Amino acid sequence: MTHEKALQTIAASNGVAADSAYGAAAPPIYLSSTFAFKGFERPGGHEYTRTSNPTRDLLADTLAKLEGGAGAVTLSSGMAAINLLLDPMERDDLVIAPHDCYSGVQRLLSAHAAKGHFKVEFVDQSDAEAVATALGRNPKLLMIETPSNPLMRVVDIRAFCEAAKKVGAKVAVDNTFLSPALQRPIPLGADFVVHSMTKFLNGHSDVVGGAVICASESDAEEMRGWANITGVTGSPFDSYLTLRGLRTLFPRLERQQRTAETIALFLQQHPSVEAVHYPGLVSHPSHALAKAQQAGFGAMLSFEVAGGIAAVRRLVESVRIFTLAESLGGVESLIAHPATMTHASMAPEARAAAGIKDNLLRLSVGLEHEGDLVSDLAQALKAPA
Ligand code: PLP
Numbered sequence: 001m002t003h004e005k006a007l008q009t010i011a012a013s014n015g016v017a018a019d020s021a022y023g024a025a026a027p028p029i030y031l032s033s034t035f036a037f038k039g040f041e042r043p044g045g046h047e048y049t050r051t052s053n054p055t056r057d058l059l060a061d062t063l064a065k066l067e068g069g070a071g072a073v074t075l076s077s078g079m080a081a082i083n084l085l086l087d088p089m090e091r092d093d094l095v096i097a098p099h100d101c102y103s104g105v106q107r108l109l110s111a112h113a114a115k116g117h118f119k120v121e122f123v124d125q126s127d128a129e130a131v132a133t134a135l136g137r138n139p140k141l142l143m144i145e146t147p148s149n150p151l152m153r154v155v156d157i158r159a160f161c162e163a164a165k166k167v168g169a170k171v172a173v174d175n176t177f178l179s180p181a182l183q184r185p186i187p188l189g190a191d192f193v194v195h196s197m198t199k200f201l202n203g204h205s206d207v208v209g210g211a212v213i214c215a216s217e218s219d220a221e222e223m224r225g226w227a228n229i230t231g232v233t234g235s236p237f238d239s240y241l242t243l244r245g246l247r248t249l250f251p252r253l254e255r256q257q258r259t260a261e262t263i264a265l266f267l268q269q270h271p272s273v274e275a276v277h278y279p280g281l282v283s284h285p286s287h288a289l290a291k292a293q294q295a296g297f298g299a300m301l302s303f304e305v306a307g308g309i310a311a312v313r314r315l316v317e318s319v320r321i322f323t324l325a326e327s328l329g330g331v332e333s334l335i336a337h338p339a340t341m342t343h344a345s346m347a348p349e350a351r352a353a354a355g356i357k358d359n360l361l362r363l364s365v366g367l368e369h370e371g372d373l374v375s376d377l378a379q380a381l382k383a384p385a
Pocket residue numbers: 077078079080102104105145149174176177195196197198208209210327
């Protein structure tokens with residue numbers, strides 16, 4: 001009987017002790033930019049690192065297995081991964097994206113559309129009628145971000161994929177916020193999963209990277225081709241570090257999400273907090289969907305603080321363990337103010353339409369002791385005016 005390996009085992013051990021030269025347990029790092037031919041017209045397994053590299057390929061293979069895809073490409077950033085999905089688009093092709101997607105993605109799509117590379121429509125994906133209308137325009141690609149950044153809105157991946165398939169659209173899911181440890185869009189029907197590997201996959205805030213994982217081998221082949229043409233593949237050293245981080249993805253997330261839940265419950269009952277956005281709370285509008293679709297609620301949450309921008313300033317300048325910084329998914333806890341940081345490039349009207357208020361703060365919960373993190377927020381929320 002064949003036994004399918006648990007995902008946690010794949011993360012911890014894919015490629016371990018497979019070194020044919022010395023039997024190294026940890027897969028070696030191959031920094032070489034080029035590889036010797038075996039003879040005239042006889043290339044070895046690799047020729048040139050932009051095209052393929054053993055260290056980067058092992059990372060891609062591990063990700064493809066974790067996401068249940070046929071193949072994966074790993075890139076120099078999450079934005080490079082999203083741009084790679086867009087490389088095959090033609091002038092009249094339509095791309096649909098959430099109106100509250102990560103602002104860098106919104107900026108990228110808008111810049112392409114302004115140049116006439118393809119058409120873009122931003123849609124409130126919590127509005128089923130708006131999504132159905134947009135799909136009626138025969139898009140080439142439907143992009144989904146769930147849970148969304150920073151409001152933690154959750155959409156039904158399986159239902160979206162079924163609806164998109166009916167109109168011949170491919171579906172790409174940004175799985176950055178949960179990782180395959182907590183959500184696997186490909187078995188739910190997605191054609192592509194994209195990641196900013198900068199976040200939970202690497203998990204140590206010391207690499208910027210991205211990945212596209214494809215459900216079909218033909219899409220994987222096309223993505224590999226575009227990555228080679230445009231030269232956006234990730235470096236071997238970054239790939240090595242990311243694979244090292246990926247080894248502990250499951251235990252990290254398990255611990256981080258437990259602490260996130262404790263923090264969400266603490267904030268929910270705090271008199272200076274007006275709203276908490278965390279899918280693990282029973283009060284979250286998509287709690288039931290998140291529970292069914294995800295293997296956990298994740299380590300990201302956001303909340304609205306009473307007292308407007310003055311209270312925001314006081315809080316972010318009073319925290320001692322949380323660091324005021326962009327990005328997320330590392331072992332250290334971060335606090336960010338979307339309106340002036342991660343989502344500052346969005347027009348204020350677009351931010352307002354997406355529901356990103358000026359008193360919204362986003363937390364990425366790390367591996368510090370949960371008691372210390374709760375105390376830190378408690379003292380910062382009490383900081384005198
Ligand atoms: N997707 C999401 C959901 C993100 O939060 C980010 C970055 O914050 C990106 C994509 C872009 O990734 P990167 O910063 O690695 O280019």
